[in-house]
Amino acid sequence: MLTWSLVIPTYNRRDVLLRALPLALRQTEPPVQVVIVDSSEDWEMTRQAVQKLAADHPAIRLDYLQANTPSSATQRNQGVEEAIGDIVVMIDDDSFLYPDYVERILAVYAADSQGVLAAVNGVNVSVMPDAQAATGLARKADSREKITGMRDRVMRYRLGRWISSRILFQDMHALFLKYEGERVLSVPSNFAHLDVTPMTFMAGHGLSVRRAVALAEPLDRSLRYYAALEDLDASYRYGRHGILLRANDALLHHFEVAGGRVKRRTATTFQLLNMLVFIKRNTNRPGVWLGTYRRMLWRRLLGEAIKDGLSRRWDFPQARGVLTAMRNWHKVWKTPVEELDRWYPGQQRAILNQI
Template sequence: MSFSDSSLTPPPDADATASLSWALCVATLDRIDMLEHCVTCAMAQTRAPHQIVIVDASSDWQANRERIRVLVGDRVPLVYLPAPERSLTVQRNTAIAACNADICMLIDDDSLMHADCAEIIMRIYEADTKAMILGIAGGDGPSPLSLDDVAQKEGSAASGRARAIAGSHIGMFLWKHLFLMNRAATFVSYEGPFGSPVPDWAAAQGLDLRPTIQLPGCRMTVRRSALLREPFESAFRSYCPGEDFDISYRLSRIGMICTAPAARIYHHEVAASRIRREQELVLSICNAAYLLRKHSPDLDRDRRRWALLMSRRLLAELLKDGLSRRWGFPQLRAARRAMAISRKIMTFPDKAQLAGWYIAVQQDILKQR
């Protein structure tokens, strides 16, 4: 839908002159061609960015900075920083600290905003004068640019079978609860239920908002004030699987998160892979265990919950390997390795030392090929 001025009348106690600023905050690594497309789309917004902040983990970040500086010119202030760590979460926290806008558009470097995306999202934030909504995810949309010069990641060999399995109600149930191909099924909550409702006044104002339990990292926007209170998990390394679900869950415990389908963002999913699939699976499982160990208010209870989930996870990876005819069972072996590491995480005695220890564990996982 498109928003008319009348549909965006703020709640009764709102300041009609309220105006917020937004910044593009991007963590990047070795994707300068795609990053240029990302920045080009940000610069083409009908509501211009207040600032562009990029934190680059590339070895040639200075050369990348010059290419982006030429692209941006003097139209928008540019902050281009080297990454203190090769870590999506550390890079995002660095960008948040360096920006001075009200709203952080924390999209991936291979995400492209449609021209009216920022305008739609910012009008929603401004209509919410009580700051009840802390995060808004953009909706999925087609690419606003031609991307013939950037290869896209291929689907898995089992993608046809996956679509067939998930194409019915029974299939969707199996997809989520047997194969555990749903993030909510592999995330053990720390304190309470997932997600949050959409505010009551949104529908009355004609705002097309949908409840969600996840702000996907490729289409995420968040109030900077909320991120200063609840930063991304700084102990994660590499591309940090699970970081977006964690921050979404924590934000939903102190405010509201939702999706704005009309604010379209295209995620290209560049072909260049950071790590192998088995490493990704190990990190994904271990990251979830780390988050539960760090935040759990009842560790005995959550150790039991985790053990049950890992039993289901081993079965799921066995089935996925078998159905894909991977007779070496690489994902099952990766899950078994992750299970062993996660036991150490869940029984780690000193929470004050947990982050430093887990950083070393991740570095060991990433070294192995």
């Protein structure tokens, strides 16, 4: 039987972590280990509170670690390196798992008689698994800023959906440049009895992956200050080792607690600059992608300006984020790949100081 380890990066969110963790500890298929990597200054206080929770589950090994480097990407890597399970389940500290979330994911791995499966994702739903678990916690405002009226009517049609994806970049397949091409999306016959869907990308708030694959394809280590798109990049690279499937009956609720939100301009800037880091690091011929990348910058400028206007953000933060990326992308491009881990964190910091 496959074993699994839970990995959770956290930073200054003790309240929500202590609400979400019990649901993970009480899974119908419990973990052999929980690894929490904390970059908070008071991490030892949170560790004590977590140890009290874990005391009711003595069969589960708890490794509560201080982060070597404060970054969601590097903290996940640190957790994976400590993991002992065959499967690593990575969630955010505000991900609330349904009781059978991991049981249903493990059922997909168990059906992999041909060894073709690299990773399995679940489904984020709008309903909490335990209505009382988040009592008193503040949820951040809806970052999508859904526009009612005309746009909702337009989205009913194919053209409207195309505009949303290709012009407004409201889809991960538009946001991410697939530097190794399209993945083959199919479901082998040995998974036919399961409710699964093939995937190219996985969201970091609730993914699982074979530990060997996670070690071979760590999240990008240069993303220290804002790790935008890091889950898409890592899970895209998981596809080098096998197929990715979504278990449609494995449910979780990503709460998106208040305080976890970055400025729109910052998020947009680093989505674009991080994408160039991924291209430089992971393709043998990055120059082939430079033209595509630069065209995407101009398309994003148009799309983000439209979204800012539709949402009445008259300081146009997302369009300004694209302009910031336009002023800085050439510095990333000129930096040798072997220097990215050293140089890019400083560049991120410098940009943050400017904006």
